[in-house]
Amino acid sequence: MTPTARKASPKRRRPTPAPTAPVALGTYEIPGAAKRHPVLGLGLWGLGRWGPEDEARTKATIGRAWELGLRWFDTAEVYGNGRSERLLGEVLGRAAGTADDAYVVTKVSWEHLRPSQVRASLINSLERLGRRSVDLYLVHAPDRHVPLRETMSALESLYREGKVGAIGVSNFTVEELEEAARHLSEARLAVNQVEYNLFYREEGENVRDYCRTHRILVEAYTPLARGLLHGRYVDxxxxxxxxxxYSHRLFEGDRLPEILARTRTLRELAEREEVPLASIALHWLEGRGAAPIVGMSRPEQVDGNLRAWAVRPSARVLAEAEAIARGDRA
Ligand SMILES: NC(=O)c1ccc[n+]([C@@H]2O[C@H](COP(=O)([O-])OP(=O)(O)OC[C@H]3O[C@@H](n4cnc5c(N)ncnc54)[C@H](OP(=O)(O)O)[C@@H]3O)[C@@H](O)[C@H]2O)c1
Incomplete structure (x- = not known):
């Protein structure tokens, strides 16, 4: 999909300073969805792994994101056993204008896909989030023991009642997408959220082609390869x-030395072109029609990622980065 309100290609050769005022981010229109979908989001999965002492930092991170114009927040009932949703609800509850402006996405667990469970999960999520509805409700992952027909029809009832603005899925293959779509009548499948980044795209490409044809937005999770595409861990x-x-495909086994070597080459490219490495990672996804959800665990990371987003590498640089990540260029 093509976002609106795209920023003009910057002529500058140096990274922009950290934004101090809200940044206007573009949005995608998804057919049948109540609201337009922001191009860049904050992922709140990390909450599930942080101790209670990290809550203040987490709230500050969400607050900073809101302050700087990020509107899409991605959470799930399983993240921190509901703690992620509760913290998000607390921060958004205090910020002005969040009822209309925020784009809140949560997910029903793969363990709760029977119709009565889907409804109960959403009611509990709404209670934790302090909202009457969410903008997008996703099936976190399929469960082959529960027919998709049952789950999708439960989701469609919630859509008709206005409790969810759009219906989506996550970690679905093309076959699962086809089946899920078959069981919706009024609503459309709005989103498939999948792991997608410069290094991890083999399965993503199939799914992406299907989604593009059917106007389903691909939300890309782990877009920075857990910080590797900020240059972390390479030295x-x-x-x-x-x-x-959590990212064993990248960081375990024989593949790691090669991934680190390719990341160093990507970093050299970024340095040569005077763009942040994360700009390349995020805009490569955008160029493929995918909307990145970035995990951020501290306010400075919000600044860093918005700074990266503000710089748009040229098509030539993105193509070169893709070749490096694929291993075509040492
Ligand atoms: N649907 C699903 O099954 C699924 C699965 C996974 C994730 N997700 C969603 O996608 C979101 C993002 O995925 P992710 O967290 O796996 O991966 P990611 O966005 O690739 O990586 C996030 C990590 O990168 C580091 N980072 C971010 N900004 C940085 C910066 N400016 N400078 C340096 N390091 C930076 C941080 O590491 P530190 O925290 O270590 O500093 C952060 O936790 C999740 O929060 C979640 O909402 C969905």
């Missing part, structure tokens, strides 16, 4: 166990 910094565990 020998220890990769935390949790990062290895």
């Amino acid at each position: 020998g910094a220890r990769i935390p166990a949790e990062v290895r565990r």
Whole structure:
């Protein structure tokens, strides 16, 4: 999909300073969805791994994101067992204008896909979020023991009641997308949220083609390869166990040295072109019609990522980055 309100290509050769005033981010129109979908989001999965002492920092991060114009917040009932939703609700509840302006996305767990469970999960999520509806409700992942027909029809009832502005899925293959779409009559499938970044795209490409044809927006999770595409870990910094565990395709096994070498080459490209490495990572996704959800665990990261978003690398640089990430260029 093509976003509106795209920023003009910057002529500058140096990264822009951190934004101090709200940034106007573009949006995508999704057919049948109540609201337009922002191009860039804040992911709140990390909350599930942080101790209580991190709550203040988390709230500050969400607050900073709101202050600087990020409107799309991605959470799930499973993130921190509801803590992520509750903290998001608390911060948005205090900020002005969030009822209309925020784009709140949450997900029903793969363990709750029976119709009565779907409804109960949403009611509980709304209570934690302090809202009467969410803008987009996703099936977090399919469960092959529960027919999609049942789940999609439960979601459609919630859509008709206005409790969810749009219906989407996550981690769905093309076959699962086809089946899910078949079981919707009034609503359309608005979104598929999948892992998608410069290094992880083999499965993404199939899904992307299907979604583009059917005007389903691809939300890209792990867009920065857990910070690697900010240049972290490439100079020998220890990769935390949790990062290895949750992103095992990137950080485990024989593949890691090669991934690190390619990231160093990407960093050289970014330095040569005087753009942040994260600009390349995020705009490569945007160029493929995907909307990145970036995980951020501290306010400075919000500044850093918005600064990266404000710089748009040229098509030539993005093509070169793709070739490097694919391993075509050493
Ligand atoms: N649907 C699903 O199944 C699914 C699965 C995974 C994720 N998601 C969603 O996608 C979101 C993002 O995915 P993700 O967290 O896996 O990956 P990510 O966005 O690729 O990486 C996030 C991590 O990168 C680091 N980072 C971010 N900004 C930075 C900056 N400016 N400078 C330096 N480091 C920076 C931070 O690491 P530190 O925190 O270590 O500093 C942050 O936690 C999640 O929060 C969640 O909402 C969905």
